[in-house]
Amino acid sequence: xxxxxxxxxxxxxxxxxxxxxxxxxxxxxxxxxxxxxxxxxxxxxxxxxxxxxxxxxxxxxxxxxxxxxxxxxxxxxxxxxxxxxxxxxxxxxxxxxxxxxxxxxxxxxxxxxxxxxxxxxxxxxxxxxxxxxxxxxxxxxxxxxxxxxxxxxxxxxxxxxxxxxxxxxxxxxxxxxxxxxxxxxxxxxxxxxxxxxxxxxxxxxxxxxxxxxxxxxxxxxxxxxxxxxxxxxxxxxxxxxxxxxxxxxxxxxxxxxxxxxxxxxxxxxxxxxxxxxxxxxxxxxxxxxxxxxxxxxxxxxxxxxxxxxxxxxxxxxxxxxxxxxxxxxxxxxxxxxxxxxxxxxxxxxxxxxxxxxxxxxxxxxxxxxxxxx
Amino acid sequence: xxxxxxxxxxxxxxxxxxxxxxxxxxxxxxxxxxxxxxxxxxxxxxxxxxxxxxxxxxxxxxxxxxxxxxxxxxxxxxxxxxxxxxxxxxxxxxxxxxxxxxxxxxxxxxxxxxxxxxxxxxxxxxxxxxxxxxxxxxxxxxxxxxxxxxxxxxxxxxxxxxxxxxxxxxxxxxxxxxxxxxxxxxxxxxxxxxxxxxxxxxxxxxxxxxxxxxxxxxxxxxxxxxxxxxxxxxxxxxxxxxxxxxxxxxxxxxxxxx
Numbered sequence: 001x002x003x004x005x006x007x008x009x010x011x012x013x014x015x016x017x018x019x020x021x022x023x024x025x026x027x028x029x030x031x032x033x034x035x036x037x038x039x040x041x042x043x044x045x046x047x048x049x050x051x052x053x054x055x056x057x058x059x060x061x062x063x064x065x066x067x068x069x070x071x072x073x074x075x076x077x078x079x080x081x082x083x084x085x086x087x088x089x090x091x092x093x094x095x096x097x098x099x100x101x102x103x104x105x106x107x108x109x110x111x112x113x114x115x116x117x118x119x120x121x122x123x124x125x126x127x128x129x130x131x132x133x134x135x136x137x138x139x140x141x142x143x144x145x146x147x148x149x150x151x152x153x154x155x156x157x158x159x160x161x162x163x164x165x166x167x168x169x170x171x172x173x174x175x176x177x178x179x180x181x182x183x184x185x186x187x188x189x190x191x192x193x194x195x196x197x198x199x200x201x202x203x204x205x206x207x208x209x210x211x212x213x214x215x216x217x218x219x220x221x222x223x224x225x226x227x228x229x230x231x232x233x234x235x236x237x238x239x240x241x242x243x244x245x246x247x248x249x250x251x252x253x254x255x256x257x258x259x260x261x262x263x264x265x266x267x268x269x270x271x272x273x274x275x276x277x278x279x280x281x282x283x284x285x286x287x288x289x290x291x292x293x294x295x296x297x298x299x300x301x302x303x304x305x306x307x308x309x310x311x312x313x314x315x316x317x318x319x320x321x322x323x324x325x326x327x328x329x330x331x332x333x334x335x336x337x338x339x340x341x342x343x344x345x346x347x348x349x350x351x352x353x354x355x356x357x358x359x360x361x362x363x364x365x366x367x368x369x370x371x372x373x
Numbered sequence: 374x375x376x377x378x379x380x381x382x383x384x385x386x387x388x389x390x391x392x393x394x395x396x397x398x399x400x401x402x403x404x405x406x407x408x409x410x411x412x413x414x415x416x417x418x419x420x421x422x423x424x425x426x427x428x429x430x431x432x433x434x435x436x437x438x439x440x441x442x443x444x445x446x447x448x449x450x451x452x453x454x455x456x457x458x459x460x461x462x463x464x465x466x467x468x469x470x471x472x473x474x475x476x477x478x479x480x481x482x483x484x485x486x487x488x489x490x491x492x493x494x495x496x497x498x499x500x501x502x503x504x505x506x507x508x509x510x511x512x513x514x515x516x517x518x519x520x521x522x523x524x525x526x527x528x529x530x531x532x533x534x535x536x537x538x539x540x541x542x543x544x545x546x547x548x549x550x551x552x553x554x555x556x557x558x559x560x561x562x563x564x565x566x567x568x569x570x571x572x573x574x575x576x577x578x579x580x581x582x583x584x585x586x587x588x589x590x591x592x593x594x595x596x597x598x599x600x601x602x603x604x605x606x607x608x609x610x611x612x613x614x615x616x617x618x619x620x621x622x623x624x625x626x627x628x629x630x631x
Contacts, residue, residue, distance in 0.1 A: 243470060
């Protein structure tokens with residue numbers, strides 16, 4: 001196989017002609033190679049003329065070099081003539097100099113004060129958006145309650161399967177491990193006081209009143225809420241939401257309410273299931289670590305838990321389901337029409353849901369305390 | 374520049390846009406746009422990228438509210454209508470979006486049947502049959518139970534057209550119907566558009582920069598320009614070719630403006 005022809009290196013020749021400095025560029029120029037140096041116009045030169053000779057293959061590195069030569073000449077107050085360059089190179093040089101004259105890239109970042117102001121205003125805008133959305137959902141729900149035939153029951157059933165049955169494996173794992181963790185942590189303290197048996201009270205009450213609903217909501221916020229945001233965001237990007245609007249079908253009625261109802265129904269069911277799995281985890285730890293028989297664990301647990309505890313967990317779970325659904329659907333409908341926008345909507349759905357879950361949980365704690373539940 | 378429809382005296386235009394100012398997110402894209410479309414006319418909105426064609430369409434079909442001016446269909450105000458009046462008018466027009474905008478979780482039959490479910494007292498079986506008929510009209514017989522993800526881009530547009538025609542609307546809007554289609558499929562969609570107009574007398578508004586389609590189909594067209602934020606030429610395609618504005622001639626002959 002013959003050797004590939006060697007690419008000549010970039011060359012710059014500087015000559016003096018009747019007091020004028022002639023800079024001749026030649027050879028091959030590549031932006032990935034090291035540019036040749038040019039020391040500047042010699043002392044006493046009345047002008048600089050740019051020429052090209054034996055020029056091989058060249059790229060943007062050549063006009064970049066020539067622009068540098070002209071900049072040095074300008075700084076030295078020596079006129080630099082590029083008229084002798086090939087027209088294509090001359091045009092590119094002019095284009096480059098125009099870009100350089102336009103200055104540094106504009107800094108579009110806001111100042112700290114502006115950023116804080118905008119962020120503060122955004123909090124208000126988002127709070128209002130959430131309230132508007134809740135109101136719109138409530139009105140749509142009332143309209144549908146008057147004519148339930150218009151409700152998309154089939155979609156709702158499909159969503160129930162997605163957010164309910166399909167979530168069982170992850171809910172099982174998380175809730176079981178939460179029960180195990182609670183039991184282990186409790187055992188450290190309770191053993192010191194000889195109160196091993198109270199591990200049943202700790203695990204049972206924690207799961208039923210708090211952890212079952214909260215952990216299920218957190219799992220579904222990441223799993224179902226994010227999926228809702230991604231689905232609706234994609235539908236928006238594909239103009240599917242616009243297609244609904246031009247048919248006079250409110251997206252809230254068609255897309256949001258079936259999802260909200262599905263979550264509001266399935267979340268309490270999942271929370272009850274999570275309670276059972278968490279208690280099972282605690283029971284196993286109590287049996288293996290503290291040698292508490294399962295029957296004793298069960299009997300002790302029933303001394304502390306009554307129906308109001310179970311009911312409070314179920315009520316919270318239903319509310320959490322609505323919160324997760326609202327967050328996912330709202331962020332999905334607010335998504336920008338791009339892949340990036342859908343990604344941001346998904347993240348935002350999870351963050352919004354978690355934030356609202358924590359706030360709602362605190363409000364429930366106060367409310368149940370006031371009501372004596 | 375105004376672009377009034379060529380209407381017989383006393384006839385009401387199918388669509389009338391009067392002094393529309395269109396924009397979004399604080400940005401004014403089009404100002405003082407006025408035109409009307411006669412019933413049964415194939416009307417094109419053309420112009421270069423970013424001139425506001427799709428923005429105008431979104432304002433005409435009610436996805437955005439104009440900042441000023443009004444849109445009416447068959448003499449009935451649309452933009453100024455209350456919720457009930459607007460819903461009544463929404464059923465009189467169909468829209469074929471750029472990508473078809475089929476609901477991905479529904480089959481083609483269910484997509485076409487949904488407007489029927491919303492606006493007609495037909496039974497489920499009747500809706501399914503009518504949807505199959507509409508799909509057959511656009512050449513998609515046998516694909517009724519396919520999902521949008523299972524068919525090609527051209528078929529998705531045809532299915533989108535079947536859905537737009539589900540309620541036999543008096544007006545159908547097309548947003549870049551040829552976008553993303555090969556020339557043969559694009560030509561067959563053009564034939565379908567003409568067939569819809571010739572068969573049902575439907576008024577057609579097409580937003581496009583596909584000149585071959587415009588010359589093949591349009592009775593009249595308006596051209597938008599970004600610099601003017603509005604209409605710079607209006608008329609029949611042959612008349613636009615003789616426009617005194619060099620930008621119009623350059624656009625229509627695919628040459629760079631001097």
